[in-house]
Amino acid sequence: VQLVESGGGLVQPGGSLRLSCGASGFTFSIYNMNWVRQAPGKGLEWVSSMSRDNDMYYADSVQGRFTISRDNAKNSLYLQMDSLRVEDTAVYYCARAKTFGGSYAHDFWGRGTLVTVSS
Amino acid sequence: YVLTQPPSVSVAPGQTARITCGGNNIGGKSVHWYQQKPGQAPVLVVYDDTARPSGIPERFSASNSGNTATLTISGVEAGDEADYYCQVWGTSPDHFVFGTGTTVTVL
Numbered sequence: 001v002q003l004v005e006s007g008g009g010l011v012q013p014g015g016s017l018r019l020s021c022g023a024s025g026f027t028f029s030i031y032n033m034n035w036v037r038q039a040p041g042k043g044l045e046w047v048s049s050m051s052r053d054n055d056m057y058y059a060d061s062v063q064g065r066f067t068i069s070r071d072n073a074k075n076s077l078y079l080q081m082d083s084l085r086v087e088d089t090a091v092y093y094c095a096r097a098k099t100f101g102g103s104y105a106h107d108f109w110g111r112g113t114l115v116t117v118s119s
Numbered sequence: 120y121v122l123t124q125p126p127s128v129s130v131a132p133g134q135t136a137r138i139t140c141g142g143n144n145i146g147g148k149s150v151h152w153y154q155q156k157p158g159q160a161p162v163l164v165v166y167d168d169t170a171r172p173s174g175i176p177e178r179f180s181a182s183n184s185g186n187t188a189t190l191t192i193s194g195v196e197a198g199d200e201a202d203y204y205c206q207v208w209g210t211s212p213d214h215f216v217f218g219t220g221t222t223v224t225v226l
Binding site (some may be wrong): 043 | 170
């Protein structure tokens with residue numbers, strides 16, 4: 001299993017970025033996929049999830065500004081981030097969500113891509 | 120839903136480290152634990168309260184009851200120095216919730 005994020009960088013407040021996550025080594029289409037972020041020196045924060053059935057979920061902190069999507073033909077997960085704020089600065093991880101005993105855990109993670117929102 | 124962990128735990132090599140994760144009736148939920156070393160992505164070390172993924176040493180064990188889940192690291196080694204996070208799923212309003220994180224320092 002391999003997950004590789006890309007698309008991070010420096011952007012001004014109010015700007016946009018699109019993150020990508022390329023997946024390999026497993027059947028991408030049958031898994032729920034998540035974005036999780038970590039601000040510098042801070043803990044892990046769930047951002048968004050997309051189920052294998054294309055249901056989308058968002059944390060309140062990004063609802064209405066971020067959009068998750070996937071392309072199963074390209075084995076890829078995306079995160080469109082609009083109206084970015086300074087507090088969105090973080091390393092963004094792509095993670096596979098696997099069901100265990102009726103719950104979901106993140107069993108594989110990418111190495112992350114850094115998003116910096118600053119003027 | 121809030122998961123509260125102690126900010127830090129210090130332990131001598133060979134001793135036992137216990138990391139708690141407090142949440143309202145967490146014993147009724149399935150808890151997962153992650154290890155994150157500096158500059159690296161998190162790694163799943165325990166899932167579904169007590170199970171270990173392939174490749175995780177038996178030194179890592181966990182329990183969950185009442186309002187507290189606990190990750191126990193027996194025979195702590197220098198390589199266990201890391202941040203540890205608990206996580207649950209299916210809470211409101213957030214789909215996934217992570218604990219506040221605990222830094223384990225090996226003395």
